[in-house]
Amino acid sequence: MNFLERQLEDPVRFARLKRWGLIFLALTLVAEIVLPLIFGSHGHFSFEDFPGWGSIYGFVSCAVIIIVSKVIGKLWLMRREDHYES
């Protein structure tokens, strides 16, 4: 049993790992909102200065990519694996 296995297979440790993941996520969001205010850094576009822009755009991007691709795939692109063999 390797290190990763111990972390992922044990429900207690896995729950702890998940909690740390969420804490890390919250920290990145806070850092993204707070740090630019303290140090006064700016992006090229005004929308980049919206608090938490990266996090919001990342989450929206992920959802849009999955949903739009799946819709295109189901309606049009996805075929059975033997599509070209028949």
Place this chain on the structure above:
Amino acid sequence: MSPEWIHPGLILIVGAWLLPFLKGNAKRVAMLAVPTAALIDCFLMSAGTHGVVSVWGYEVVFGRVDSLSLVFGYVFSIMALIGMVYALHVDDNAQHVSALTYAGAALGVTFAGDFLSLYVFWEVMAVSSALLVWLHREEASVAAGFRYLMTHVFGGLLLLAGIVLLWRETGSFAFDDLKAFSGSAAWYLILAAFLLNAAVPPLGAWLPDAYPAATVTGAVFMTAFTTKSAVYVLIRGFPGTELLIWLGAIMALYGVVYAVLENDARRLLAYHIISQVGYMVCGVGIGTALAINGACAHAFAHILYKALLFMGAGAVMQVTGLRKLSDMGGLYKTMPLTVFLYMIGAFAISAVPLFSGFVSKSMIVSASAESHMTAIFLMLTLASAGTFLHTGLKLPYYMFFGKDSGVRAKEPPKNMLAAMAIAAVACTIIGVFPGLLYQALPRAVEYAPYTLQHVTATTGMLGFTALGFFLLLKHLDPKLTISLDTDWIYRRGAALLTWVARKPLTVLEYGFVGQIYEFVFRRPVLGAAGLLRGFDSFVVDGLIVGVGRLTLRLNQLLRTAISGHAQHYGLVMAAGILLLLALALIAV
């Protein structure tokens, strides 16, 4: 060719032929020594024009060495070395020779100073890489290899036609910025040939079709050379071409959409090559000093991390024989090293801070921002999230973690892990010390990737992409499907063509054209021929036979006369004398 300059591509192409004659350790040493020699050759090279050969009165330049060709030369020869380390355990001379020839041809394209030498290496690259697909020796690979070669032969013809048209216009084969010919037929043909090799849709379906069909080790070579040498020639010939900005940005998203739907691990990675090359094409299109540097830096970083990712997926394929994500899962328990090295590649392609993608991709994205292209900026950033979603989350989740498939595989051979480790170290060094890469870039421009805004926004974006992934996980389960791409045109299109040829065309041919032929040509001609034959046999033959018979009869008559007995001849002579005497008497 000047004696002090040796073409690094020549070292690979000629050196490749040492391998079939060597065995055991000597062969393994040669497999490493040949690409190492090419790499050292690149590092020792000085800028300038070398290797000028006169052919039919034209100066053919094999060695245009400047900062642009050198940065590609370095990474191509580094990649040849990593690829050979990865292939060290493979006992197949044909694969090694093809792979080294392919890498050598890519170096040939890189240092080509004119269209003639470029064209020669362009074609060598197509054929040698097709061999890497065929050498997988499976039915599907043979077919995919033919489709691959057919596409590239078509691209080569476009290039040749463009070169010839350009030559007719200018009388030279010089290969420089083609802006002056913008809009001409030659310009479009050459651009199309370059875009085909860069796998720009709709000309790019050959890539996800062929790469997953190649051998485990061959695919690693293929990820590096064809598309990135195309990026190089685009930088040479088409910097600042506006069309490329949009093509590149669309391409970056196109790869992402297909990657959502894909189930084959290596094909998913292949679609992400298209996506990543999209950034480079976009950078070439933007054309500012920062964007061109970004395209070069991203090509450099991309070759290393994409090779690492393909090596990871290849390692899984090598030890399990599996290629579909739906069959994998739980492999991390027995392959922790492979998981670790793969994840470095995944972090690099996803532009996680401290890894190579972060310092290279951001140059192109920043260049789009500096040129105030809001839509392009948003498209490229969106594609970034998609990259992390697939290569950083979806692929490792279903391949290594996820639902345990029960497959218990051991780690791949040591040399494969070593090659992955070299690439992983390179990805990390570039990420931590970007100056090392930046100083080799062709344009003089300052760029600082590690700004507070950039680091926090990227970290937030990646973190929340991961959140989105785990929330939507059930929609991402790989399905047993394949996806339609533009290769439909020649896969289904070709089948349609053969059906048209078999059914309607055949009916038309036999039923209509055939009947016309029968009544208009065949029967009259046969009739006339019959008449002529009759004439021939009755008249001409009769005449000849008559003459023959007459001669025969005459002969028989003469034969009775010539009996061979002396008394008969004496009798005839006596009769003749008597006849003469009688005539004399009558006359007197």
